[in-house]
Amino acid sequence: MTRVRATVLAFLFSMSSACAQSPAPPGALSCSGCHGAAGVEIPSLSGLSADEITEAMGAFKSGARPATLMNRLAKGFNETETRAISQWLASQRSAP
Amino acid sequence: MSRASRRGVLSGGAATLALTLAAPRAMGQARPKAVVIGGGFGGATCARYLNRLGVAVTLIEPNATYIACPFSNLVIHGSRDLAAQQFGYEALKREGIVIAPEMAAGVDADARLVRLASGATLPYDRLVLSPGIDIRFDALPGYDEAAAQIMPHAWKAGPQTLLLRSQLEAMRDGGVVVMSVPANPYRCPPGPYERASLIAHYLKTYKPKSKLIVLDAKDAFSKQKLFQTAWEELYPGILEWVALGAGGKTTEVSVKDMVVVTEFDRHKADVANIIPPQQAGRIAVAAGVADKSGWCPIDPVTFESKLRPNMHVIGDASIAGAMPKSAFAANAQAKVCASAVALLLRGEAPASPKLLNTCYSIVAPAYGISVAGVYHPAGGLLADVEGAGGVSTLGASSEVRAREAAYADSWFKTIAAEVFG
Numbered sequence: 001m002t003r004v005r006a007t008v009l010a011f012l013f014s015m016s017s018a019c020a021q022s023p024a025p026p027g028a029l030s031c032s033g034c035h036g037a038a039g040v041e042i043p044s045l046s047g048l049s050a051d052e053i054t055e056a057m058g059a060f061k062s063g064a065r066p067a068t069l070m071n072r073l074a075k076g077f078n079e080t081e082t083r084a085i086s087q088w089l090a091s092q093r094s095a096p
Numbered sequence: 097m098s099r100a101s102r103r104g105v106l107s108g109g110a111a112t113l114a115l116t117l118a119a120p121r122a123m124g125q126a127r128p129k130a131v132v133i134g135g136g137f138g139g140a141t142c143a144r145y146l147n148r149l150g151v152a153v154t155l156i157e158p159n160a161t162y163i164a165c166p167f168s169n170l171v172i173h174g175s176r177d178l179a180a181q182q183f184g185y186e187a188l189k190r191e192g193i194v195i196a197p198e199m200a201a202g203v204d205a206d207a208r209l210v211r212l213a214s215g216a217t218l219p220y221d222r223l224v225l226s227p228g229i230d231i232r233f234d235a236l237p238g239y240d241e242a243a244a245q246i247m248p249h250a251w252k253a254g255p256q257t258l259l260l261r262s263q264l265e266a267m268r269d270g271g272v273v274v275m276s277v278p279a280n281p282y283r284c285p286p287g288p289y290e291r292a293s294l295i296a297h298y299l300k301t302y303k304p305k306s307k308l309i310v311l312d313a314k315d316a317f318s319k320q321k322l323f324q325t326a327w328e329e330l331y332p333g334i335l336e337w338v339a340l341g342a343g344g345k346t347t348e349v350s351v352k353d354m355v356v357v358t359e360f361d362r363h364k365a366d367v368a369n370i371i372p373p374q375q376a377g378r379i380a381v382a383a384g385v386a387d388k389s390g391w392c393p394i395d396p397v398t399f400e401s402k403l404r405p406n407m408h409v410i411g412d413a414s415i416a417g418a419m420p421k422s423a424f425a426a427n428a429q430a431k432v433c434a435s436a437v438a439l440l441l442r443g444e445a446p447a448s449p450k451l452l453n454t455c456y457s458i459v460a461p462a463y464g465i466s467v468a469g470v471y472h473p474a475g476g477l478l479a480d481v482e483g484a485g486g487v488s489t490l491g492a493s494s495e496v497r498a499r500e501a502a503y504a505d506s507w508f509k510t511i512a513a514e515v516f517g
Binding site for chain 1: 502509
C-alpha cells in the first residue's frame with residue numbers, strides 16, 4: 001500500500017514537473033520579442049484564446065488579413081505547428 | 097549560504113567576491129549552475145529564462161549600464177537621446193540572478209570554471225557565451241583604436257555614437273561624409289544602410305549642400321531594393337552608394353589626411369564613419385569556441401559549441417547560418433538556448449526548434465521597412481524555412497511605411513522590457 005502510494009506520488013510529481021517545465025513548441029519562444037504588454041503599437045497576445053491566435057495566423061498566412069509582416073512569418077508554420085504555438089501562448093497568459 | 101546573502105557579499109568588492117567564488121563547489125549544489133558571459137540582448141535574456149527554469153545563474157557583465165545598438169542610428173540622426181538606449185540590471189538582480197561585475201578572462205573547459213579578470217573563478221555545469229562583437233583593429237590598414245577617435249566606427253553604441261553625432265553637427269554645410277561598410281559577416285546587416293539613410297536625412301534637412309559617399313565592400317545588401325528606391329526618392333544628389341564592383345572596398349584609411357582609400361580612389365572626408373571588420377567578442381577566442389573565421393560554430397538545436405562541450409554560444413558571436421546578427425535573433429536564440437540548457441541539465445534531449453527574426457530599419461522619420469525570417473536546423477546550420485520570410489513590399493503606401501516605423505518603435509520597447517525591464 002505504502003509502496004503503491006509512493007509510486008503514484010513520484011509519478012504525479014514527474015507529471016507536474018513535466019507540465020510546469022514543458023518546453024515551448026517550435027517557434028513559440030520568439031513571439032515575445034515583439035508581442036509584450038498592451039499599450040504599444042504591436043498588439044499584446046495576452047487574453048487571446050488559442051482559437052483566436054490560430055485563426056489570426058491562418059488569415060495572415062492566406063492573405064485574408066492584411067499585414068505588414070505577420071504574413072511573412074505565418075508562412076513558416078504548418079497548421080499543427082501553428083495550433084501548438086497558439087495553445088502554448090494562450091496557456092502563458094498568467095505567466096510572468 | 098543563502099542566495100540573498102551571497103548577493104550581499106558579491107556586491108561587497110572584488111576581494112570578498114574572490115573568496116566567495118572560490119568557496120567549495122559543494123556549497124550550492126542544490127540547483128544546477130549556469131554562468132552567462134555578456135549582458136546584452138542575448139546574455140541578459142538567457143540569464144532570465146535560465147533562472148525561471150530553476151537554474152542558478154551568474155551573469156558576468158562588467159558594465160553597470162547596457163547601451164543598446166538598435167535605434168542608436170537615430171541618436172546619430174539627432175532625433176533620439178542616448179539615454180533612451182540605456183538599461184540596467186536591477187530587474188535581473190531582483191529575480192535572483194547574481195551579477196559578477198567584471199570581465200571574464202578565460203575558461204577552463206576541463207574543470208568547468210570561468211576565470212574572471214580579478215583572478216576569481218566561477219564554476220558552471222553549463223556556460224553560455226553571448227559576448228557580442230569586437231572590432232578588428234588589425235584588419236584595415238590605418239584603422240586602430242586611436243584612429244577610431246578621429247574616424248568613429250559607432251558600431252558599439254555609447255561614446256562612439258555621440259562622437260559621430262557631434263562631428264556631423266560640427267561639419268560645415270557643403271562637407272563630405274564618407275562611410276565605409278565591411279564585407280559580411282558583421283553585426284546588423286542592414287544597419288549601415290539605415291545609418292546612411294538617416295545621415296542623408298540630416299544633411300538634406302540641415303546641410304543640403306553636403307554629400308554622403310557610402311563605400312561598400314559588397315555588391316548586394318539587406319533590403320537593397322527598398323533602400324535604393326527610398327534613396328532615389330528622398331536623397332537624390334546627397335547619398336551616393338559605391339558597390340564593391342565599382343571600387344567601393346576600403347583598403348586603407350589615413351586619419352592624418354582624413355582620407356579613405358579604395359582600390360581606385362582616394363576620398364577626402366570632412367566626417368568619416370568607418371565600420372570595420374569584426375569578430376566574436378575576445379572571450380570567445382580565449383574560451384576556444386571561435387574558429388579561424390573569428391566566429392563561433394554551434395549546434396543549431398542546442399547552440400552548444402561545436403568546438404568545446406558544455407559551452408553554448410548565442411547572438412552576434414555565433415555562426416547561426418541564415419540567421420542574421422541582430423538583437424531580435426540574439427533574444428530568440430537566448431530563449432531556445434535556455435530551454436535546451438535546462439533540458440540538458442535534466443538529462444533530456446531538446447526537440448528541433450524554430451526561430452524567428454525581424455529587423456526594422458528607419459529610412460526617414462515615419463518611414464520604416466523590415467526584413468523577417470523563419471529558421472530551422474538543417475544540414476547542421478540554421479536554415480531559412482522555404483516560402484517564409486522576406487522584406488517589406490516594394491512600392492507600399494506611405495501609410496504602410498509609417499505603420500512599420502511605429503511597429504519598429506513598439507518592437508524596441510517590448511524587447512527592451514523583456515530583456516531588462
